[in-house]
Amino acid sequence: MQAPPFRLARPSGVGPFQDPAGRALRVDGDACCAPATGRQAERANRRTRLWELDSHLHCSIIGTCLSTHDLRKLVPRFKTLDRQHATDLEIHHAAVELAIEGGDGGKALHKALDERYATTIRRFATAADPEAVLALWNDARKAGDIPSAYWALITHPQATLDVRQAAFGELHMLSHLVGAANRADIRRLVALEDENAELRSKVERQQSRLHEMSTRHDAAIRARDEQIAQLTAQTRRDEPADAGTLQSEVATLRDAVAARDGRLALHTGRREAAEQRLADEQERVAVLRATLEDTLAQLKAVQAEANAMERTLDTASDEASFAGLRGKRIVYVGGRPGSNVAIRRIVEAAGGELTVHDGGFEDRKGLLAAALPGADQVVFPVDCIDHDSMNMLKRVCERHGVAYHPLRTASVASFVEWLARLAESGVAGGAAPASRFCLRHG
Template identity: 40%
Template structure:
């Protein structure tokens, strides 16, 4: 086993007499079966080609490609001792024994047929070299080399050219596999380098993690010690404070008392707000009633004066007055020019008769209703006293009349109504603050009631 079998086979070739070199085998003849296996009629082999009939130059590629190293080692162990031998040495020994021992050749034939039986059965249905060539091309594309290689070499329709082509393809595949192995080796070296760097980084991280874990353990231990000391301090402090249950009850009672106080405060606040609103409403109502009372009091006084004046006139008409006695009407009307603006026409004769009976002069202006408004200024300039009932004259005439009287410094007397009693009451006493002459007195006069 010092020399590869193919070296031995090459040295066994016949020597060419002319050149002195080993003669080359015929490529077509070396792949043909022996003469006793040829058919006498059409030249086709009877059945499949045997491994012993194949040229021995194919043994190396067939054994190395179509059997695994484990299967080959198990088979060769039946014929020689392979203990301690490498896979290459077992391969060389198998090729050598196959070229020298027919028993080994038959064992290899049987093992290969058994291993690749499905492929052999599929290719047995093909009856020409073209179909075999197409099947071999398909096997190359799919990477199913071992079974297709053995079945194609042993097929009865395989030509020497097809066998030589398959042999060359397998030979080139071995080179490609070697190149791929070299690339894999380079990648393996790079991966081993990266793996070493990663291991170094992992070791550093493990060391750092160990340090952090030690620091964590120290921190936990110190915190446990601090917790134990704090619990001991709390236990000592618990002896100085009342029971937590009593304290909780006291706090709960205080909280309930606070809630009741808050509810009572809310109720009292609502009552106070309602009382304040009622007080505000009562004050407003009291002010309104007071104003109404003042108005009624003034109205009652005016009615009393009118009643007194009417009673005095009745007494005068009944001749109950003392002869030669001077009355208030005499003092107010005697020798005075009285201008009456507005009023009702039905009461004018009685008022005129009253003024003339007490020695006064009387004129009337309709207040813009019966006379022309332009005559009002000349009538005011004639009069000494201007009287007008506020219920029988329009507001515009009242405002115009007041402006004229103030401009001409003439006294004006607003009357509550157009009746003779109201007129007599207005002139029965001394002039009141309701009368006006010249600038206003500062007190507002009711346009209806004087």
């Protein structure tokens, strides 16, 4: 990603709200970048509200600090969503929109976050300057307490733009580390499945042995009870001189029964421990299997992109696949400068026209609405476009009847794979139906 999803800090040595030449700059946009005057000065000593934050931070806050279970209970109160059948991505997308809009939904989200992380917020309240806030964040990150510390830092009154950028960047890199760990999880899944099968077989054998032992033990107890009853009756009939011997034999038999009971209790405890371990392993296998399915789905998408790139390298196949672009106008929103250059060459080589808009980082967002009418297709990579630009793009495309398509990434491979799919479906140059599904936000 060429530009981070937040504004960059001022260069060192430049006065407040001046450029390097000393000229005054016009200040607008986020409250965190404007002078602390008027109403902003009143908020200088209190924590920032969720809807007062830069909209680029809402996605990371909702995804990191609130679980899907909590969002399913809260979001449908303010959005028209099916609590039971809505996907996790749709729930997340709706929560981000509530956080951006503010209102009752944003207040409910803010209250839920404050109640959940009240202890951490009180700990961060002792920080009197940005350095102290950043030190508390680093301590919490090393301890693995990421969600609560991230919410406490983002809303702290002493959290400057640099402090928020540092926390956001570290959280972003942690997501990459989690993705890289999936490969090791797959290997562990295979090993755990083998171990699970072995444990299941061992438990079955132990249960069989314990059942046999329990049967024999019950039979032995019944035999001993019968023998004890017989000896007791015989003792009553025999002379008093034999009473001591019979009592000794009865005590010996009872000791033997007690010893068998002890062994049975020991094996029963071992069996229950093995069953509990088996249940724990089965739960871990279920979690790893779900992770494996997500990884395989992503691998399938990457393979499709790789196959599309291989077909593109064949000149004859390239002309056949992209012939439908001739005379068509494609609008590409977002992306990276390097990839956009290669995509433009592909479209122009096929006889089409490509209009690129970066989604608002350098180009004005007002130009985006003006560029969409008259386009044949609108394409945007979901990993390089912000929520505001995406929502505005969808509304304008639906208003003008222009088909729009989300891409998995801003890579050339994702764009070529999309062209290949359009060519296979026969709608490369026609009015393809506009997709209402976003791979990142729902």
